[in-house]
Amino acid sequence: MSYRPFSANWFTGSRWEGRIAYGADYNPEQWSRSVWDEDVRLMNEAGVNIVSLGIFSWARVEPEPGVHDFGWLDEVMNLLHEHGIAVDLATATASPPPWLAARHPEILPVDRQGRTLWPGGRQHWRPTSPVFREYALRLVRVIAERYRDHPALVAWHVSNELGCHNVYDYSEDAARAFRSWLRSRYGTLERLNEVWATDFWSQRYGDWEEILPPRLAATFPNPTQQLDFRRFCSDSLKDHFRAERDVLRSVTPAVPVTTNFMVMSNAKGMNYADWAGEVDFVSNDHYLNPGPRALDELSFSAGLTGGLAGGRPWFLMEHATGAVNWRPVNKPKKQGELGRDSLVHVAHGADAVCFFQWRQSRAGAEKYHSAMLPHAGEDTETFRAVKELGGVLAELSAVVGSSRARARVAVLFDWESWWAGELDSRPTWLLDYRREALDWYSALIELGVVVDVIPTDVPLERYEVVIAPVLHVVPNELSERLHRFVEDGGHLVTTYFSGTVDEHDHVWLGGYPGALRELLGIRIEEFGPLFEAESVELDDGSTGTLWTDRIELTGEDVEVLASYRTGDYAGRPAITRHPRGSGSASYVSTRLGVVGSERVLRTILDRAGVVSELPEELRGRVQLVIRHDARRQYWFLINRTERDVELAEVAGTEIARSARSERGGATSVIPARGVVVLEKPR
Ligand code: GLA
Numbered sequence: 001m002s003y004r005p006f007s008a009n010w011f012t013g014s015r016w017e018g019r020i021a022y023g024a025d026y027n028p029e030q031w032s033r034s035v036w037d038e039d040v041r042l043m044n045e046a047g048v049n050i051v052s053l054g055i056f057s058w059a060r061v062e063p064e065p066g067v068h069d070f071g072w073l074d075e076v077m078n079l080l081h082e083h084g085i086a087v088d089l090a091t092a093t094a095s096p097p098p099w100l101a102a103r104h105p106e107i108l109p110v111d112r113q114g115r116t117l118w119p120g121g122r123q124h125w126r127p128t129s130p131v132f133r134e135y136a137l138r139l140v141r142v143i144a145e146r147y148r149d150h151p152a153l154v155a156w157h158v159s160n161e162l163g164c165h166n167v168y169d170y171s172e173d174a175a176r177a178f179r180s181w182l183r184s185r186y187g188t189l190e191r192l193n194e195v196w197a198t199d200f201w202s203q204r205y206g207d208w209e210e211i212l213p214p215r216l217a218a219t220f221p222n223p224t225q226q227l228d229f230r231r232f233c234s235d236s237l238k239d240h241f242r243a244e245r246d247v248l249r250s251v252t253p254a255v256p257v258t259t260n261f262m263v264m265s266n267a268k269g270m271n272y273a274d275w276a277g278e279v280d281f282v283s284n285d286h287y288l289n290p291g292p293r294a295l296d297e298l299s300f301s302a303g304l305t306g307g308l309a310g311g312r313p314w315f316l317m318e319h320a321t322g323a324v325n326w327r328p329v330n331k332p333k334k335q336g337e338l339g340r341d342s343l344v345h346v347a348h349g350a351d352a353v354c355f356f357q358w359r360q361s362r363a364g365a366e367k368y369h370s371a372m373l374p375h376a377g378e379d380t381e382t383f384r385a386v387k388e389l390g391g392v393l394a395e396l397s398a399v400v401g402s403s404r405a406r407a408r409v410a411v412l413f414d415w416e417s418w419w420a421g422e423l424d425s426r427p428t429w430l431l432d433y434r435r436e437a438l439d440w441y442s443a444l445i446e447l448g449v450v451v452d453v454i455p456t457d458v459p460l461e462r463y464e465v466v467i468a469p470v471l472h473v474v475p476n477e478l479s480e481r482l483h484r485f486v487e488d489g490g491h492l493v494t495t496y497f498s499g500t501v502d503e504h505d506h507v508w509l510g511g512y513p514g515a516l517r518e519l520l521g522i523r524i525e526e527f528g529p530l531f532e533a534e535s536v537e538l539d540d541g542s543t544g545t546l547w548t549d550r551i552e553l554t555g556e557d558v559e560v561l562a563s564y565r566t567g568d569y570a571g572r573p574a575i576t577r578h579p580r581g582s583g584s585a586s587y588v589s590t591r592l593g594v595v596g597s598e599r600v601l602r603t604i605l606d607r608a609g610v611v612s613e614l615p616e617e618l619r620g621r622v623q624l625v626i627r628h629d630a631r632r633q634y635w636f637l638i639n640r641t642e643r644d645v646e647l648a649e650v651a652g653t654e655i656a657r658s659a660r661s662e663r664g665g666a667t668s669v670i671p672a673r674g675v676v677v678l679e680k681p682r
Helices: 033-046 071-082 098-103 130-147 172-186 189-195 223-251 272-278 294-308 337-347 381-395 415-421 433-446 476-487 514-520 593-608
Strands: 021-026 050-053 086-090 153-157 283-285 314-318 350-355 409-413 451-455 465-468 491-495 522-527 549-553 559-563 573-580 583-588 622-628 632-639 653-657 675-681
Touching: 021 033, 021 314, 021 381, 033 071, 033 381, 050 071, 050 350, 071 086, 130 223, 172 189, 172 223, 223 272, 223 415, 272 294, 272 415, 272 451, 283 294, 294 314, 294 337, 294 409, 294 433, 294 451, 294 622, 337 350, 337 381, 337 622, 337 632, 337 675, 381 653, 409 433, 415 433, 433 451, 433 593, 465 593, 476 491, 476 514, 476 583, 491 514, 491 593, 514 522, 514 573, 514 583, 522 573, 549 573, 559 593, 573 593, 583 593
Parallel strands: 021 050, 021 350, 050 086, 086 153, 283 314, 314 350, 409 451, 409 465, 465 491, 491 583
Antiparallel strands: 522 549, 559 573, 573 583, 622 632, 632 675, 653 675
16 A cells, blocks of 8 residues: 555644644635635634645636646745645646537546536546546646645645546446456456356357446346446546546655545445555545434544544545535534534544635535635634634644554445445345444444444454444455454354355355355345335344345354344344354344344444443443554544533543533533543553
């Protein structure tokens, strides 16, 4: 992995050295020159020390092909530097200017129905277009050469949220690139036919040119083709990132390069586990998913980002001070949430807290999206909260460079299982992979247990308990690692539809859960998915939805933790535990939701000897996330409730809280929608 984590020396040489980076996307091109002076004055007032600049400025910096106008950008860079604000400079390639699409309509993406995505929005480019790539890389080089020695430059921001709108392109360019991606993956057409199982439905290919992306078809396109297309789309964008990055590295080898990931509930297209090794530091954008589980989802996403960063510090590139503009109904944040959400990211390893965007746009599609400086100006609750957060982050300088302390329990997150498990033509279309993973995560927080979220390539032996919800795709290598983990004393919990297929989406034969059947000591002949309104009762008092399995016990000493009380499989096992080596492998055959998962986990954690670090009365109400360095631990205590929580029993020195308490100074309370950070010796 080429990962070069940024840390305390991130701002070496500037007056912000060792501070948490604080700032936003800054789009000065939307405002007149006089506004910029007010911007930097207010940025200083708020403690802003970094901005991402130039993200959507291609049309301004290259108004005609090959003609550049950098005067305004030079001025902004200088102004920011004079005010001690560092710049994460964008390569400006996120959205091509009108002249490029007019000259080269062949860069425009095409959807699965063959419809062109026209200019007028943003990100209207094909990830595989050689023409787009050429223009983009030319611009990247010009920008890199112009600003290579600018003292404000601290990092490069490649494009923006690669794949946000253009991940799936079905154009002719995509078809060509897909074929060559397949050729290098499979070598021969014979092998591709085998892997895609093309003898099914007369799909056998005789020539590479016959292969297409899975465009709108009469019925379900070949599932392996669909899975490979997803891999290919993720790879194509990753390839674009690498192409820009390599230009930047050739000009400024010492300046770290990143691109903002979208680890959040609705961004499924990019396999970030596979991207993480390509960036010099991981950065992420996160937008709260409103609803009762919003905070857990935020923590889960931040935890996964920390997992992708290998526990090292990462950069929160965007989140929102209040409402977004892109959901059907966009609610503002409640008082306290701006600070709380920011500190949840810091808890999971963020050494930067940035927003979209600095100043709320006056026009354009995002004018109703919140910002650090709202339409109503500086005399606002939002701007006061922004200034307050600047102060809180300054108090947290001690945590900069510290890593996330490893938890004893991890939830596995696997993009391949997400993709394959939710494809069409499955036993149920109601499966929501991410929701399932989140259920287990919430259940662990309810129990007061510190938990990591990790991609599958992380060494498992670091953990005592690993939860692998709906681990649908299990190649040989992963199966072996899971077996070894259990034999060596680890406790694995997995669920329905796991272990079912290999990396080609071919079923492991002999009964489900295929690759994990022997490890779990069970065998399943057929799946029993449930209708949306259907549920079953278990004899431990839990309710199951979505799925059931007819389980046959095959291993020695398999323990039945719960059986079905109702439904088609009444009287049969629903949850099993198989002691193996010095560990165990447990199987949960139905969707238990948070409460039911908690019940199972209590037993498993108990047997594994994992206990909560939190005093009993805080469990569930407070989530604990720990960072540490060589000498100290930082305990982030996140209030999950809408009420103040007494902190009495927890030892440590308070170093910060997400909002200053109304009672003034440090108190023994974690305020509703608040986070308190304690320092303790390690
Ligand atoms: C994304 C983009 C930003 C902005 C925000 C709005 O994160 O990167 O440019 O559009 O969404 O939420």
